[in-house]
Amino acid sequence: MSRVMYLNHQCSVMEKRLLKALRAFGWLDAWPSQAGFLLEEIGVSPEHTFLFARLIKGLMMAAPDFELLGPDSQFVSRDELNMMVALGGVTRNKPGFSDDPNPFQPVAFGGLLEACGSALREDGIILKTRSTLIPASNIPDYEESIQPLRKQAPLVTARVKAVESLSPLVRKVVLSGRGVKPYKALQPAQWVKIFLPTEKPRAEGRAFTIQSHGSMGDELCFEVALHPGGVMSQWVQQAKAGDEVHLSSVRGGLWPLDPSKWLLLAGDETALPAIKSILKSLPDDMLAYVFVEVENPGERQVLPISERVLVQWVYRSAEPSGAPEGLLGAMSSTPFPHTSGHAWLAGEASMVRALRQRLLRERSIGVGGIQAAGYWKIGEVDHRDLAVG
Incomplete structure (x- = not known):
């Protein structure tokens, strides 16, 4: 068997989507903040996203040679397939799984993989059945069973x-x-x-x-x-x-911007402080489109804009708070440049997801050019979105 194989021959549709999300956590140039959205799009609950981030972070720390391909790769590596074997064993709740020989057992990644697999199973995602490809070999043990994503600094x-x-x-x-x-x-x-x-x-x-x-x-x-x-x-x-x-x-924080490209900023009132700070940082000659959804005209604020910044305020009607129709409609009726641009989106999570999907389908902004974060979510207390950083 070769080291890298065609993705279509080895993985189911669901596994391809899951791999794309997992790869995004390790794709430092543009992708990590999108991984939470990619997982949510295939049905992974937001509260489980951090488990998968921890898994990829752990692999990258403990095994730098682990072959994690780019998010859009049409191939799958042997290392990735072994990861899918381990996750798949748990999603199918295979009896005696913890005793199976695989490259991630028994100590360092066992608990973490079982937690991720259990999360997938809880979310109704069952992975393809396949045999273990290679025995345990090149992944060293952790000093701790699960490493945190970052050391917690004192308050x-x-x-x-x-x-x-x-x-x-x-x-x-x-x-x-x-x-x-x-x-x-x-x-x-x-x-x-x-x-x-x-x-x-x-x-x-x-x-x-x-x-x-x-x-x-x-x-x-x-x-x-x-x-x-x-x-x-x-x-x-x-x-x-x-x-x-x-x-x-x-x-x-905002990703670095190419000043030769145009910028789209969109969000609700929770995004206004960030939008203000971004506008202050822009070069005077950078073209920017700003869309802000607030409750009513009384909630408008003065923004630090130049002649090249176009602002449109959107007011909520009888729609529930965070409904995407207002901003979606405003953006859809605005003629943007046909050249490549950047986008920064923030606010209620379902609204941000809808805006991101619309941009990917209809506008000249690629996935790597969209920074999107769900600051809050209807029905959740202290919503946590990995995209926020």
Whole structure:
């Protein structure tokens, strides 16, 4: 058997889609932030996405020679097929699977593969039946059975300096203190998680984009969109100067842009802080199209735009919050350039997914040019999207 084989001859349709998503986690130039969407499109629950990210991260750390091909490759490597064998054994709930000889058992990746396979089975995804290709060989053990994606940095303490109303449904929060000085953003659309003090075993925390910094680098400004029942919404409406919060490390951020291409920015009010920071960073001569969905005209904000930036505000009608029709309709009726461009999308997860799919089908933007993140999801508390970073 050759080292690399034709994908169509070896894998089912579902396995091809799963491989594309798993490969995306290791494709550092453009693909990782799309992997969560690719998995969700084949039926993998968002809460299971981090398991598969951990699996690929582990393989890349422990076995640098593991042959993970590009997302669009028409071939499949022997290493990838062995991974599918291991995952498939669990999806079929094969009796005695943990005793089967395969290149990922018994210690280092066994628990992680079984967790991923169980997640697939729980989501109704059953992989193709095939025999183990090669015996255990080139994948070393982990020091721990499952490695985290990143080391957790200690939280930093900050205090509320001011709270300001930007619109009926948006509050600006300024934090200050010695702990915020290292937080000067290196790129637009970076974010931190804000945790509220609590006596509970686990603090309540939510992610917010760093909107701006004080002139001396000793302040951080955030914008909080209010919605009924939200933990941070309730807090910000009662917050006062001196109140203490805790901050995680900085994450995420906009991918590097080619200034010769045009840019599309689209999202709801939760994406506005990031959109503002991105617009501030653009060259004056870069062509950009901005689409923002808010509740009503009273929620419009002043954006830092140049003559080459075209802005369209979309107001929700009787549709449920986060419904994609408004932004989809506005984008569909706008003539974009026929040349290749970039796109940055953020907001409610189902809306972002619909926008991304529309761009891939109808516009001259390739997958590698779309950065998309579900900041929140209807019906979920503290929705986590790998695309956010």
